[in-house]
Amino acid sequence: MAFGDDESVQQPLIQAKEITIHGRRNHPWMVYLSTFVAVCGSYEFGACAGYSSPTQSAITAELGLSTAEFSLFGSILTFGAMIGAITSGPIADLVGRKWAMRVYSAFCVAGWLAIYFAKGSVALDAGRLAGGYGMGAFSYVVPVYIAEIAPFSLRGALTTLNQLMICTGVSVSFIIGIVLPWRALALTGLIPCAVLLLGLVFIPESPRWLAKRGAHKEFEAALQKLRGKDADITLEAAEIQNYIQELEQLPKANMFDLFQKRYLHSVTIGVGLMVFQQFGGINGICFYVSNIFEMAGFSPSVGTVIYALLQVVITGIGATLIDKAGRKPLLLFSAVGLVIGCILAAIAFYLRAHDTSEKAAAILAVTGILVYISAFSVGMGAVPWVVMSEIFPINVKGVAGSLATLVNWFGAWLISYTFNFLMEWNSCGTFIIYALINAASIIFVIMVVTETKGRTLEQIQAAINA
Template sequence: MDIQDEYRSLLEQENRELPESQDTYFSKVKNSKLYLATFVSVLGPLSFGFVLGYSSPAIPDLTTIDDPHLRLNDDQASWFGSIVTLGAMVGGLLAGWMVERIGRKLSLMFSSLPFVFGFTIIIAARSVWMLYLGRALTGFASGIASLVVPLYISEMAHERVRGTLGSCVQLMVVLGIMGVYLAGLFLDWRWLAICSSIPPTLLLVCMCFMPETPRFLLSRGKQREAEEVLRYLRGPDAPVEYECDRIKEAFDEECSSFQMSDLKEAHVYKPLAIGILLMIFQQMSGINTIMFYAENIFEQAHFKESDLASLIVGVIQVVFTAVAALIMDKAGRKILLIISGVAMAISTTAMGVYFYLVSTPEGGVHTDMSWLALASVAVFIAGFALGWGPVPWLIMSEIFPVKVRGVGSSLCVLTNWSLAFIVTKTFQDMMKSLTRAGTFWLFACMCILNVIFTMVFVPETKGKTLEQIEQTFRESSDQ
């Protein structure tokens, strides 16, 4: 075809797309099948959200249940909630190996099995250890899904919708959390586990009909299959040979597999450092502790129904994560991180002020200042959902070179889940040693560092192909 020859000629002459060729190409692209594949894949994060939210409505049931073999004390309830993060660490490590060996599609299908098995063990539990095992398995599956799904979407999507589709990962997580909170108003812990097993079951069935990513197929030398997948994802009229050649050229430049010696190369260690630090800053912003303390704050502000408090938190998360998804490819990743970090710094500072005033001996401050606590929680959750919730996962899936994509993503997921466990487990100790006000002021300092780090080190990836992002790091390394 003439238009394909034109594109190939442009590619050979410029080694990158000209704006005119991009507009011509995308005018022929149809995204319906891409949206379908994305929708199926984000059943993984939806399952992940159900796992994260399950402990909140289930623990009150399990701490008051008549069966002494299943009744949880305070320490057991704490482990029931947090053992998920330990399972996710192992899952994240394994997922980095899996995506390179068996591919993105099969890895995602595999993740659905421990989801289903874990909830099945919880449903059939006859002892506390069965509850622990079920939670650990669902955490293991969550660790795999949290790595594979962003990678799967980023390698399928083109640069004009990659931000929006990548943000759907976090959107489905918070939808899952809100969904399990809502279901928990009507269902006991066993029926809630049955309900939570539905999304991963659908994931396993539906992924059978979805394609492998074209980039993984090209990395295995399967160009014909990659072109067929691109034609499925971009529509029958799109000249996909143009995009396939562009991706293949990047693989030809970097055909070797990852070696430890590659960490000496700046275009490898720079994105790896950025990805890991993004995950550290995300967890050190205090999101898990804010979520942990939110119900207490709502109760202190005369919201006696803790279920209602959880639902309000869930709604705020969903709304602002959806806003982030809608504007991600227009506003850009970097500006959303900055706005998000500023909002979180202000809200955690205000939270510290609230706790400082509450701790003073003067009477009446607790009631008078309850509005400050409520506003701070709302602003923090909205700010996190707008940027630091979805963007680190999106950038993680975009910035790594081909040969370190699995290893780099695995290290990022391991870092995220490790910090989540550490911060959650040490939160009460921090509150005692630093006081409640000091703890939230520490989080405010971390949020300020988030903003500085973003402004100085985080690259803008909006509107760039994965190959262009990789080339940007190579060029900066050569300077």
Template sequence: MSFRDENEDGRDLKKPFLHTGSWYRMGSRQSSVMGSSQVIRESSISVLACVLIVALGPIQFGFTCGYSSQTQSAITEDLALTVSEFSLFGSLANVGAMVGAIASGQIAEYIGRKGDVSFLYMGRLLEGFGVGIISYTVPVYIAEIAPQNLRGGLGSVNQLSVTIGILLAYVLGLFVNWRALAVLGILPCLALIPGLFFIPESPRWLAKMGKTEDFETSLQVLRGFDADISTEVNEIKRSVASSSRRATIQFSDLKQRRYWFPLMIGIGLLVLQQLTGTNAVLFYSSTIFETAGISSSNIATCGLGAVQVIATAVATWLVDKTGRRLLLIVSSCGMTLSLLVVSVSFFLKDFVSDDSTFYNVLSILSVVGVVSMIIAFSLAMGPIPWLIMSEILPVQIKGLAGSVATLANWFFSWLITMTANLLLTWSAGGTFFLYMLMCAFTVVFVTIWVPETKGKTLEEIQWSFR
């Protein structure tokens, strides 16, 4: 079905819109006209409630990322795994996520935005599959339900939830063994499943699927029963009508700037997010702290997780005030300088005695550098690539392009996770120097190519690429 300037009941989409959904008619009879501030408040509460429910998915995502850091010593000792075997275990979540990523875009398009050593490996693989789907559908769902003035902050809740999940894995790992920790890791998704029955479907997805009345009802619930949604309804319908005129996208169409440019930006940011090495730090932070000479490495890792949560919370407040592009530049510059400090510290430690004062100073510098890198990452490179991907991909190619972008992210996450332990064994200083070079390239990439999307509707962003 495609939308025209008039829909089935003859209503002109360019004229003021009167909602016909039964839910809204009931709500209208029961409520009086509210002031604009009350409408905004009702809208914010409705959307925030939906975001908090779906945010349980990224908590599961983060728990998966943080699990391997706190359990490395115990698992390798209990199951007599080598460094290579544990690296395989740590990276299997990414392999599963790649499979999930391939399916995620199409699943989201067709059903909506809301669904011994061998066993050890299989469990990690299946967990990753679910995480791969969550990593695409949650930021897209949040972007599609959020008002434009709140989209940046609410979109950043996705990454904030990931960091909370990582911190939970770190802290709980101090008190329970690796088997019990794995069981505790299922709790976020167990809470998410019933919560999904209480939130509306994405109105933009419903509009694309031709479910006109459901789409309008969903949007009215999200914006508040007495909010005037006519302008937003018409914008979405015109966008869907434009994309419906040609449902099939040919490979040759990707040569058009309106397609290849946002796809390049979305994939580029998600790939660079991984190549900067943050997952290597998060997955194997305990090992890194031990290499730096920190005796209580697990406690230090928990401190790192807490710092990441705080920095990401700050990012959710900043992103709609300062804009996406500026934060990305500041973030990638901060990561470059931090990794330079870490790299130089590890290089110099090879030339001094382990019991010297200078060695201790270098150990402190390396830890400060790692913490600074995580803070800088959390301010933008953590939350914003997922946010921008969900904002800029044209609706015609969103399912396929979103899958490709998410697949690229998880492939390079797997590559970094699989090679991090081996690279650290080769040279800690050299490993962080390689990551530093990728951070420096990220500064260039963002400065030249990434547009500012702050304060624009999704339809305005996608029209700008034409």
């Protein structure tokens, strides 16, 4: 079977929204249930990321922490996430996607309990490190699992729910953190873990992982369960099995193998998108958005609430568009918006630095930041994770996904660490630097990124890694 021959595979695989067989209609409800369970890990990611902002004053006051001690508590999350990124791929390949999510949930549960019972900075930091590990690992395994279970016509939208739930978790932590004590807020982080662990009992393992492990009966049972009991899975199963057999003839991949010509294109796309996602400034702006609004002369509380709500709404809109508009158009639209947002913010801080029209500076700053987060949420926030989950062949997916996720988290740490120093150096120049990086991402997307809309994973990977 030719993997590039769309017509030979698309017709039997059109089981996306409903399947009609012998007059009976099947809806892919198991795909939706499995996605819902998996994105509880994404919500957990957001809950971990959003925890420190609303709790800073309460924790430092009750436990007598210095600013440096709380800064360590906040930043150690990204170090845990980098460790999670390194190990997430190999663990998910070894024990399966479901058991990997159980392991990562256990780390998050242990982390929240350590924070809840903490009497000093050591327990706080240990809990934050454990939560960061789970968060970094979830950032890999959730989009990969969803991509491997979803029909191609739903894959983009369902994988984008990963980013939507991350944004929701962050926003909910911001909002309920205003009224809940910090220990009680930590306990709320256990809820998505509980839902995830319970849900994993009822959903199937990734059929593609089962096929790779040679569990043929379990593979067919899982695929049938996902597509519906009356669905004809013969051709889809055959395509997956044939592709797996091709990959099994290759030697087991390691990190150095990723730079072979066969995989270089997919690695360049996956890692490159993660570089541009982070180095365009998102975590510096996200972590310090209140301070940015304050520096610009705008109410930080009002600005932060608008920011939090806007990113959830726009991410939801992006999820509805990704399988219609495609990955590349959303990335390009997003990158252009990021450039515009950065330029507006740069102009605002230039005016403020020269004591020119403070009212106009405040309006431009707020407009620029809101344009920035809207543009990021519609494309550059979610789409790199979707593409990452699609482009790597399953024999290198673990190590390649770990590399891309590690790069992402390293960028998150570096940008969040350097942002305040850059703003002290030159606030206008900071946003000009980010504008230039986002402008470079436009060129990268046009010249390097391959469109993956409307194609099976096997077709995508065969085309990119030919």
